[in-house]
Amino acid sequence: MLKRLAYLALCACAPLHAATVLDDARLHALANDRYWISLGHYETAKLGGWRSYVDDPKFFLAKDGAHHPDQELRATYEALYAPASLGDQHAQCVFPARTRWLREQLQLTDLPAPDCKAYTQWYSDVSPHSAVMIFPAAYLNSPSSMFGHTLLRIDQADVQSDNTALLSYAINFGAYIEGNDNSILYAWKGLMGGYPGLFALVPYQEKLSEYRSLENRDLWEYRLNLTPEETGRMVEHIWELKQIQFDYFFFDENCSYRLLELLQVARPSLDLTSQFPLTAIPTDTVKAVKQSGLVARTDYRPSRERELLERAKPLDHAEQQQVLAVSADTAQLQSPAFTELPRERQALVQDAAYRLERYRANGLERDPERARRSFELLRAINRNPPPPLQIERPGLPEDGHESRTWQLGVGTREDRAFAEYGLRMAYHDLNDNAYGFPLGAQIEILQLKVRQYEHNDWQVQRLDLATFRSLTPRNDLLKPWSWQVAGGLERVLGKHENEVLVSHVNGGAGGTWQLGQDMLGFALGTVRVEHNNDFAGFIAPAAGFNTGVLWRNGLGNLSLEAKGDYFTNGEVRRSLSLNQQWELSRNLGLRLSARREFSQLATAQNEVMLEVKWYNY
Structure with a gap:
């Protein structure tokens, strides 16, 4: 607000160039043009009208420009005719992408010519010619990187011939964090929009070091077929967004979604963001970019750990x-x-x-x-040099299964038949098709399973808010910890032979070992906190174990697990489960599950289920 008032005051100190009156019909037509909507990061508001994703008044020249693209366009048009003496504070210097587009659309030949020293020098330093989308693969040990990440590299004209990509710049969008929030707080605030998001243009070598070395993640580079003119348009807009705050949410308004908006500025004919009304998981956005025909070539950079x-x-x-x-x-x-x-x-x-x-x-x-x-x-x-290191390129991450999963199962529990219906918003468990995913990694967000027993008896079987598992094998050289954490609602054995819906949070840590070419064995110690109406106390803690084997076989993935929880109130709960998934296609699986549960409160129960899993975004 102060910036806008100061700007208007400066304009009042000198006479304006004569700006022709902009016809209302022409104004509204331009304000609803897809390119202007992209420049303002507007979306259709829930109750009609418009709202901008930009959460910063500095970005708008009109008082209510965040909700009225037409008012923002008129204010921008008038500001273009402000005195050239404003220099770097002139609207043409602050908003070069808006200026270029309005000059072309309205054939503005009488605009003042301010000296935009800061912008001109910055643009010359970047010298945009082409663009590469960078995808650092998922890294479970960093909350901000569990789903992977995307950024854009801006190359100069001679980068490919001189092999000087390390001297390029990278466009990155991420959460701006002040202080030292721990991982749990970071994850929570990221989910709830507790951080502002900012664009940054930084040397690519810094980002490469961060993602390839510090976090030991493989990098995928997707060279885009953007023309120099299209790449320049995108970089123009980045200047407009410097130090401009957006809302930031892990699952939708995140790094990947914001980069899709930039690509739509570069090439206005693209329609990428409309494909992600609920979530924007990085691998899904990579697929969308590839399917749009933007990718000319894909290169792979293995991490130092993999090397x-x-x-x-x-x-x-x-x-x-x-x-x-x-x-x-x-x-x-x-x-x-x-x-x-x-x-x-x-x-x-x-x-x-x-x-x-x-x-x-x-x-x-x-x-x-x-x-x-x-x-x-x-x-x-x-x-005594060794032979060149040859690393086989793993499966492309965008060629893995889709992130959302619909589930339909039929089975029996003791002498009762049931049908089970499920939906998982995101995005992979240990038994899913592992192509494009690391073996032993599990990330599940918002999974609901509902059962229909005989005689139309319905019940919520489980509601998983989040489940993370990282089963990374240890070896002679590296000895990483394996860990897991989960929370939500689930059915457990209770009194009177009934199943009770309980709320819980649990986690554990231990080790994983490579038992064979495609076989992992793991053993973790666990802790659990549970609210159970069958217990006298409001909450009950437990210590336990989780051990098993994960085998990637010719049909799909098989897991055999044993779990146990020993509560301080005397309850002992154990289970043994077997799961084998058949991969019918990339996005269709058939899973057989068998489970036996034991409890101090009830007799042992057996359950068998056959389930169809359809992966569909």
């Missing part, structure tokens, strides 16, 4: 122990245990040791001793 593991894969246990020894003390390069190895095995060991040192250094301040070890390892590698 380390691929280099160490051919090494046996003794050789991997040598990797640990050499990385800790380069004097071990002269030890008999190392020098007795064949020369080609020495090359693999010392290269793996160097990669391990660089991996461990991620995110840490420079350590002179570690730098010395790294230098010594590099010298050894130069004397």
Whole structure:
């Protein structure tokens, strides 16, 4: 508001250029043009009319420009004729994308010519020519990155010929966080819109280091077929959005949705955002961009973690122990245990040791001793170089199953038949089709299951608010923790042979191990807090375990799990479950589930269900 008043005051200090009166019919036609709607980030309001996603009065010249595109257009048109002496504060300098478009649409040849020094220098530094969409793959150990992330890289004309992508700039949209919120608070505020969102144009090398090294995520680069003119239009608009706040929500108004809006500014014929009325999960937005015909080429950059593991894969246990020894003390390069190895095995060991040192250094301040070890390892590698590292490209993330799932099952529980109907908003569990997803990763948001027993007896079976599981295997070199957390409502065995709907929060941590090529075994200790009407206390805590096997086989994914919860009030609850999914197609699965439950409050119960799962956004 203060900025707008100051701007109007400056305009009043000098005579305006003569601006022709804009005809109302022409005004309304332009205000409803798709491109003007994109420039203002407008959407149709719930009760009619318009509202802008921009949550910042600095972005608007009209008093109610956030809700009236026509008023904002008129105010912009009039501001274009303000005195050129305003310099960098002139509307033409602050809103170059609006200026260019209105000049073209209205053939404005009599506009004043302010000297936009700041914008001109900034645009020259960026020098946009082409664009690449970057997708850092999902990373469960970071709440902001569980679903992946998207950003845009802006390349200069000679980037591909000179191989200088690291010198490009990246357009990123993300939550602006002040202070040091912990992961739980961050996730909650992100879900509820507790953070403002901001665009930023930063050196691409910084973002590459953050996503590829610090968080050890694979990167996918989608080169877009935008023309230099289209890329320039998008960068013009980024200048208009500097330090402008948006609302930010993890599942819809997020990084990916905002970038779709930018692409619509670049190429007005695109209609991308209308495909995401409820959620905008990054992999889904990548699919939309690809289906729109924007992607010319796809490149893959493996993470440092993947490079380390691929280099160490051919090494046996003794050789991997040598990797640990050499990385800790380069004097071990002269030890008999190392020098007795064949020369080609020495090359693999010392290269793996160097990669391990660089991996461990991620995110840490420079350590002179570690730098010395790294230098010594590099010298050894130069004397005895290993063969080039060949990494097989994994499945494209956008080729995985769709994110929303409809479920229909039939089964029996003891002597009662039932039908079960379910909907999961997002987006993957351990038994789903694993193509494009890491084995052992589970992210589920808002899953509802309702059962219809015989005699039309309906009941809510479960309502999962969120379920996260990260089963990352440990090995000789890396020993990550596996963990899980979940919360919601579910049916459990209760008194009088009835099932009781309880609310709960539970979590656990432990380890996962690679048992075979496509088989994981895991064991976690767990804790649980539950509200159960059959219990005397309002809440009851429990400690327990969750262990099992996950096997990727020729039909699909099979899991065998055993769970136990030992409550402080004496209740003991255990279960054994088996799930096998058949992948009928990318977005259609058939799952067989068998389960046996035990409780101190009731006799054991058996359940078998056959379920069809349709993945559909």
